[in-house]
Amino acid sequence: MIFRKNKISDSENNQPIEARVANSKIYGKGVTKIYTDSKKKTLAIDHVNFDVLENEFVSIVGPSGCGKSTLLKMIGGLDDISEGSIILDNRKLDGPGKDRGMVFQGYSLFPWMTVEENIRFGLKLKKLPKDEQDKIIDKYLEIIGLTQFKKSLPKELSGGMKQRVAIARALANQPEVLLMDEPFGALDPHTKSIMQQLMRKIWQDEHPTIIFVTHDIEEAVFLSTRIFVMSARPGRIMAEIPIYLPYERTLDLKDTPEFIEIRKKINNMLHPSDENDIGE
Numbered sequence: 686m687i688f689r690k691n692k693i694s695d696s697e698n699n700q701p702i703e704a705r706v707a708n709s710k711i712y713g714k715g716v717t718k719i720y721t722d723s724k725k726k727t728l729a730i731d732h733v734n735f736d737v738l739e740n741e742f743v744s745i746v747g748p749s750g751c752g753k754s755t756l757l758k759m760i761g762g763l764d765d766i767s768e769g770s771i772i773l774d775n776r777k778l779d780g781p782g783k784d785r786g787m788v789f790q791g792y793s794l795f796p797w798m799t800v801e802e803n804i805r806f807g808l809k810l811k812k813l814p815k816d817e818q819d820k821i822i823d824k825y826l827e828i829i830g831l832t833q834f835k836k837s838l839p840k841e842l843s844g845g846m847k848q849r850v851a852i853a854r855a856l857a858n859q860p861e862v863l864l865m866d867e868p869f870g871a872l873d874p875h876t877k878s879i880m881q882q883l884m885r886k887i888w889q890d891e892h893p894t895i896i897f898v899t900h901d902i903e904e905a906v907f908l909s910t911r912i913f914v915m916s917a918r919p920g921r922i923m924a925e926i927p928i929y930l931p932y933e934r935t936l937d938l939k940d941t942p943e944f945i946e947i948r949k950k951i952n953n954m955l956h957p958s959d960e961n962d963i964g965e
């Protein structure tokens with residue numbers, strides 16, 4: 686796998702979408718979502734173009750209701766696309782597939798299966814030989830630091846631990862793209878910080894292609910190589926911000942002037958009337 690460290694030059698980033706899609710892992714053209722019920726139509730996503738390169742960590746931020754989850758669900762094939770198309774590895778997406786792993790805010794583990802069995806689930810579906818499954822499980826248990834909880838049931842784990850298992854389960858399947866929707870949204874601030882550090886380390890070591898939805902600007906800046914900033918409904922991508930921060934990131938980066946400047950810049954885009962930057 687070719688890995689480019691924070692790889693999008695400003696000039697590249699300013700190119701029109703047509704010029705950039707050739708390098709894309711996944712891209713969308715004119716992606717639109719209209720929810721229709723008996724009484725009304727809601728234009729949730731309005732002709733969005735985006736592209737994500739292989740090994741990128743892209744976060745999507747934006748005001749509540751701007752369509753972040755809707756866009757991610759369409760990429761995941763969990764929601765129909767009303768207009769436009771999404772292409773992954775030169776293939777037009779139509780419904781869910783093993784090529785996309787998903788991690789949500791809710792802990793979507795099978796409660797009756799142990800940690801090990803949860804991670805094994807997708808590997809069994811792939812019909813990998815048992816010893817290969819074991820190797821992959823041990824590798825990811827080590828990465829998430831839960832080797833000694835291999836035989837535990839989800840109910841015996843804390844929220845952060847459950848989310849680690851969900852991440853391990855998704856990564857073990859080696860998806861082409863990992864889609865994460867507010868995965869740390871339900872965690873307390875301390876656990877959330879620990880998870881952010883773990884997630885960044887996983888990305889630095891394994892460099893999966895990730896699309897990550899969050900309402901937390903600080904989290905997005907800490908984790909990402911690039912951030913898509915969405916406008917209020919109907920959702921459009923109003924800016925793409927490449928994050929030129931050190932590759933090796935630890936939590937103290939959040940206190941540096943460079944980090945704070947990027948966080949403020951995005952905050953001001955989303956909340957132009959804020960006089961003082963008090964976070965979000």
Ligand SMILES: Nc1ncnc2c1ncn2[C@@H]1O[C@H](COP(=O)(O)OP(=O)(O)OP(=O)(O)O)[C@@H](O)[C@H]1O
Pocket residue numbers: 720721727729747748749750751752753754755756900918
């Ligand atoms: N199943 C649905 N039927 C009708 N409207 C929907 C449906 N799902 C989402 N919407 C609407 O689409 C818009 C985008 O919703 P979405 O959940 O994608 O936003 P979001 O940016 O993820 O919000 P949040 O940050 O609050 O989670 C909202 O106005 C929402 O009310």
